[in-house]
Amino acid sequence: MAGVAGACSISAPSAARILPEEVVVWEILVRLPARELLRCRAACQSWRRLTSAADFLLAHHQHQPSLPLVSFSAKDRDEQGYFDKVVDAFDHRLVPAERRRPVLGFRDRRDGRVVLHASCHGLILLSVSTRRFQISNPATGQWASLPALVGAHVAGMYPSGEEYRILYWKQRFKGDSPVYHVLTVGSSEEPRCIGLPIASAPLNQLFLEGMNPSSSHPPVLLHSCLHSLQGRKRSSMVVFDTVGESFRPMRSPFFDDDWxxxxxxxxxxxxxxxxxxxxxxxxxxxxxxxxxxxxxxxxxxxxxxxxxxxxxxxxxxxxxxxxxxxxxxxxxxxxxxxx
The missing domain is CATH 2.40.128 (Lipocalin)
Structure with missing residues (x-):
């Protein structure tokens, strides 16, 4: 038995050398669940370097299942304080004890209410008391403040090439018509103003009232467009083309008031x-x-x-x-x- 074990331990490294590094990284590691990938990153410096690159992290995320985020307030374990907001991912395919995966937790309540506005490719956009907007990558522990969003109503976040953009609207004074903007995350340039969209009568009234916030009813990104249910009863569907930065209506089923x-x-x-x-x-x-x-x-x-x-x-x-x-x-x- 010792001879067999020894033979296996000797042949394993030589077998690993047969596979090109590109195949190992882009065909095997990129498909591993996050927990197993973290273990592989500790195997050698080369794997750690390659799996830390932005293009690999994006490709790895695209191979992972898209899980809904749930957020709520809860006590911490030692009951000495409170999390103002706990954000978990939920995977219904797992056994009950493993379905919730911790993502973020906030212990300090003095700053006010934490609101989860949007998520995209593992990035999370949130605010504290509408005065401090931040974008977070929980996997890497990176944070960035977004002061341009102070006082904004976020309508959605989406990718554009290697960038991430945020669609939002603001009012200079209460009662003014909303003005719509697009912010590029991480850019030193000012947010781009796209004004008040020109649309047919039903949509025009909707834009004048302001699009519903993504924090309550998140939009869906499909075919490079953000789709969202809008209006007071969410009876209208609006499609935002993220490439042309234009809006159009889309037919949706009819809903009674109690739905x-x-x-x-x-x-x-x-x-x-x-x-x-x-x-x-x-x-x-x-x-x-x-x-x-x-x-x-x-x-x-x-x-x-x-x-x-x-x-x-x-x-x-x-x-x-x-x-x-x-x-x-x-x-x-x-x-x-x-x-």
């Missing part, structure tokens, strides 16, 4: 989920160009969601799978409900 619609992207397809106190409905966009939607699923809401007959203003939900698994935030608790 709470959210937009999702699963497996490269747009989906809209609607929830009331009885049932969850999910529409799927069958044809993107012709804007054809199909009602695909009816999911009965679990009893915990019907205790008082309807949801209160603090309740919310997000769909985390194609078939309708969802996270339900109700009565200061989070429930995972399968379909």
């Amino acid at each position: 709470d619609p959210y937009l999702h992207e699963i497996d490269g397809t747009l989906r809209i989920s609607c929830l009331n106190s009885v049932v969850l409905k999910i529409w799927v966009l069958l044809d993107y160009d012709k804007e054809v939607w199909s009602l695909r699923y009816h999911v009965k809401v679990p009893r915990v969601g019907r205790l008082y007959g309807s949801f209160d203003s603090s309740s919310s939900y997000t769909v985390v799978s194609e078939k309708g698994d969802m996270l339900l935030f109700l009565f200061n608790r989070m429930f995972h409900c399968d379909s």
Whole structure:
């Protein structure tokens, strides 16, 4: 047995040398889960250097599953203080004890309420009391302040080549028409003003009122466009072309006043989920160009969601799978409900 073990330990390095470094890095390491990749980074300086490059980190992120972020307030373990906000990623495919993956935690409450505005390729945009906007990469521990966003209403964040941009609007004085801007993260240039979009009557009124914030109903990036449900009842869909920086309307299903619609992207397809106190409905966009939607699923809401007959203003939900698994935030608790 010792001879066999010795033979294996001797042959392993020679076998590793057969594979070109490019294949090891761009075909194997780039597909590993984050935890296993961190272990491999400790194997040699070459792997650590190559896997620290920006192009590798972006490629690795694109190979990972897109997980929803959940945020809430919670006590810390020693009960000596509080996290004002805890941000976790949620993976419904794992066993219950491993589904929540810690991302960020904030212990200091004196600065005020922390708001999660957007996330893109592992970057997280957040603010404290609307006065301090910051962008964070939790994987590397890097932070950057974004003073240009003070007083802004963020509509979305998206990639543009190797850059990341933020769409937002501001009002100089209360009652003024909103002015829309695009900020390039990390650039020394001033944010680019794109003014007030010119649109048809329904959309024009929407832009005059100001687009809904991405913190409450995040937009979906697909085909280099940001898609978002807008309006007071989120009855209109607006598409922002991130290349041409133009807006257009898109057809969406009709929702009654008691529904709470959210937009999702699963497996490269747009989906809209609607929830009331009885049932969850999910529409799927069958044809993107012709804007054809199909009602695909009816999911009965679990009893915990019907205790008082309807949801209160603090309740919310997000769909985390194609078939309708969802996270339900109700009565200061989070429930995972399968379909």
